[in-house]
Amino acid sequence: MQAIYDFFRTLPVESLNYTFVVRALFAVLLLTPLFGLLGTMAVNHQMAFFSDALGHSALTGIGLGMLLGLSRDLDLVSMLVFGIFWALMIVAIKRTGAASADTVISVFSSTSVAAGLVILSSGGGFSKYSSLLIGDILTVAETDLIWLLLALVLGIAVWALIGNGVLLTGINASLARSRGFRIRLWEGAFVVLVAVAVMLSIRWIGVLLINALLIIPAAAGRNLARSVRQHAVWSVCIALFSGVAGLFLSCSTGLATGPTIVLIAAACYMVSLLVRSVRK
């Protein structure tokens, strides 16, 4: 890793002299493509609210880790386990048709936020956990990068395997089934994949903004694309651009990184809206 830091020092960008900025850059390069890719499906199948609820459930996951006395690295495990459990619960209850999807998701979202806040503030105030809300990508450690690399490789592999099934299921479940796709399995695999991506990144992006990273680049890409492939390419490019530009802008101006990344993505979205209306 030292050789990489040395290489970046030779570049004419002042902020890259700092090893924590280089690590953050790698984190952005690993994290944003996966979010860009998964986001395409989330925006096409009205799952934006669902992924928001998942992000919120990280609070409960960390709270449970604290209750179990887990260390900082291990509370990632409690977040992952709880996030996956919560995602599958939402899907299962949605399937029963007991209430409309947005109602079910809202109930689950609020419950996990409340439970997380109760647990995390029980030891004398929530303030020491407030960094969870906006995250800080500049604190990424080398071991975190390995986790993110694993998530990216695994995420792309799983998405390659289930993408077609999820796409057809979103168009018409019976049609997908008649083509031999096991729709419950695909749906479950997709929400687990989103849960894993969200939980692994929450410490760096924050509970409040994680959903923006998933949704905004994909929403902007959707305005520019005509096909599934174009959508994936635009979404990943916009996510990468927002991530890298946001990181450098925040470093040179002293602004918080996560929100800057999201603001740049939002600007891309506005431009995409403009392009779309001109094309029409």
Place this chain on the structure above:
Amino acid sequence: MTHVCHLCHIDLDRISVTRGGQELLHEVSMHIHCGQLTALIGQNGAGKTTLIRSLLGELPYTGKIRHVNENGRDVPHLITGYVPQHLEFDREMPLTVQDLMAAAFSRRPVWTGVGAKTRAAILEALKEVNAQELIDRPLGRCSGGETQRVLLALSMHPAPDLLVLDEPVSGIDSNGQTLFLDLVSRLRKNHHMAILLVSHDLRLVREYADHVVLLDKSVLAQGAPEYVFGTPEFDRVFGSGEVS
């Protein structure tokens, strides 16, 4: 494959479906013959959709569904093609006709693009339903009739033993209806497959069906269209003078 055997068929033997303590289908027995268009008719709530969902393996049922070949032997696999009534999807979604078909035809993830071989196969399939010009069109910009033709092309590959058409022409203008059902009739002849058509349009059923099954939780009458349309059960369900 243009010979007509009338022996190869899909055999539905006493199919019953119960959900939430309510019996939705009661011992429905029928044969869907290869090379024939069998129409399923009945009022809303008669169990037509339930029967289709059972055939597609989406609902648990009691009874037997067998695929029997010309020699009277059971064929283990039944390849079912399915054309849904309509697609409820976000019409602004970036998704071309090619994307939809490639997702079903190929294992390669569509988000990585569509290979030349798959594109050729898609074009071939679309040609069969006179829709090759739609290949690069966003699915959301296709008319109702065009979408149904695309879905028909999709359902024909791999060549199905049984093609299930669930109200495929409702909401399509009359030109589109005729075009679609003429196509289905031609495919039936060329591929000698069994077709099950669910339709509310009794005029079209009379014109295109070889065999009609009148359903109201169980089979009330079945046979040639003229026969079924003349039964007292038909009058009871639809009222007399329904079909001119």
